Amino acid sequence: MHKKEILFKMEKSSQNLSIPVELLGLANIEIIEVKMGRDDEIFIKVKSTKDEIPCRQCGKPTKVHGKGRTLKIRHLPILGKKTFIEITPMRGICDQCDDRPSTTQTLSWYEHNARHTKAYEQYILLSIKNSTITDASIKEEISEGTIQNILNKYIDDEVDWNTIKKLGILGIDEISLKKGYRDFITIITSRIAGKNQILAVLKGRDKVTVKAFFNSIPEKLHKTIIAICCDMYDGYVNAASEVFDDKVAIIVDRFHVAKLYRKALVSLRQQELSRLRKALSKEEYESLKTAIAILVKKQEKYTKHDKKELEKLFAYSPALKAAYRLARQLTSIYNTKHRKKTADKKLTQWIESVHNSDVRCFDGFIETLKKYQDYVINYFVDRNTSGFVEGLNNKFKVAKRRCYGISNLKNFFQRIFLDLTPYYILKRNQFVMAK
Ligand SMILES: [Zn+2]
Structure with a gap:
């Protein structure tokens, strides 16, 4: 664009702004004009300050020959406003290649015919991390397909x-x-x-x-x-x-072990509660609501008050009481910094005490535990691992x-x-x- 034309345009624009070029963080550009759009978007017209246009075929320098089409490239938001960079790239013609191909200049911060700066694409990745594509699509007002394409461009779909x-x-x-x-x-x-x-x-x-x-x-x-x-x-x-x-x-x-014995505990709990619901009067069953909630929500970290409440329930179900006591014992083996050998002994003792009790809900779990005990006790070698x-x-x-x-x-x-x-x-x- 001609200098006179630019000045004329700037005068015409009522919302003329100025932004230091360094703020954009984009290399090899000069700002020509900054405008606010109707919807509060920021349009920044820039031009390249780089002279070289290497040929896309041979890589040798080309001769400047006209311009490509103007690109409107989305960039990082400025003060929360949608921001676009407008650039009309230069074109060059190669004298070295036989078919004299023309090349449109690109700069390091965008790709040929790009609709987003590379920085903006990284910003999109950041916004979908631990979030959803749908959410980011709504917030950024770009399509889900575009976001998926950005994801595909930067993130491999298998290990390299x-x-x-x-x-x-x-x-x-x-x-x-x-x-x-x-x-x-x-x-x-x-x-x-x-x-x-x-x-x-x-x-x-x-x-x-x-x-x-x-x-x-x-x-x-x-x-x-x-x-x-x-x-x-x-x-x-x-x-x-x-x-x-x-x-x-x-x-x-231990997490995998805990998952299994808690599962056994949960199924016993469901069994016992459905038995009690039938056996007890409505009032009696209602009075256990707090205790049931404690069992469902908390995992073995009971306060004094919790324990008092639980006793009411356990009075009706000795089976649950015994099973929860055994589960707590197992957790406590895990919470103690045993050596591998001691842990092995403690686990075997625990298995014994389950066998000697009336509790049957852990039988399946114990079969699995015994089978993998050598691997289970490896946890105690370096608990942090x-x-x-x-x-x-x-x-x-x-x-x-x-x-x-x-x-x-x-x-x-x-x-x-x-x-x-x-x-x-x-x-x-x-x-x-x-x-
Ligand atoms: Zn060439």
């Missing part, structure tokens, strides 16, 4: 082994696709130096599938595996031991709900990858991408 130098602790976890259904997916993560990363989202939880994944881990990374944490489940345990032999310790984390498992499991469940179930495993991988990317990296990228 070249980016991984060490694995650390591997965690294998399962989540059900739908509540109460038997369809599972297996999620494999690794944790090193406090950082978690996603390695795979696998369909089902068969040994074959998990084993195939383990076998896909490049050989040189094998020795960087510190331990493998998993559920008390043959598919996982056998896959791990068949691929890694005794070279890697397999740990059944597998402590992240529960936190991650909760994160996956939340992600699943947020993504409205999991229809596409590759997509789910991307979302978990993003969720596990630290905020500071995404924040920093917004400003690095413009340079």
Whole structure:
């Protein structure tokens, strides 16, 4: 645009603004004009200060020859306002290539025909981390499809082994696709130096599938595996031991153990409560409401008042009382810093005391516990090793709900990858991408 034309335009615009170019954080530009749009958007007309237009075919410098079409590129919001950069890129013609191709100049902060700056795309990634695409789409007023495209552009849908130098602790976890259904997916993560990363989202939880994944881990990374944490489940345990032999310790984390014995407790509770509902008068059953709520909501951390309330319920159900006492004993074994050998003995004693009691709800759990006891006690070797498992499991469940179930495993991988990317990296990228 001609200088005179620009001046004329600036005079005509009533809402003429000025913004220091440094504030935009975009390299190789000069601001020509800043305007407010009708809907309070900010339009910033800029031009490139870079002379070179390397040929898109041979990479050699071209001769300037006209201009490309004007691009309106969304950039990071300024003071909460939608912000667009307008640029009319220069074009060049190559004398070196036979067909004399023309090339439109791009700058480092946007791609050919881009609708968003790279910084803005990072900002979108940041806004969907731990959130939903639908939400971000509404807030930013861009389509869900556009957001998905941005996600696809920056986040791989499977692990890139070249980016991984060490694995650390591997965690294998399962989540059900739908509540109460038997369809599972297996999620494999690794944790090193406090950082978690996603390695795979696998369909089902068969040994074959998990084993195939383990076998896909490049050989040189094998020795960087510190331990493998998993559920008390043959598919996982056998896959791990068949691929890694005794070279890697397999740990059944306390979280996975707790999940099982609490499940047994819950089914006994439901059984007992439905028995009591029939056996007791309405008033009697009503008087137990507080106690029931405590059992449902709290996990073994009872106040004095809680205990008093619980006694009312336990008076009607000695079975529940005994089962809860046994569960507390098991939790307390976990809460004590036993050595591996002592833990082994304590677990065996606990199993004994369940056998000697009238409590039968743990029988199935105990069968599993005995089968995997060697792996269960590995937890006591270094209690911190597998402590992240529960936190991650909760994160996956939340992600699943947020993504409205999991229809596409590759997509789910991307979302978990993003969720596990630290905020500071995404924040920093917004400003690095413009340079
Ligand atoms: Zn060329």
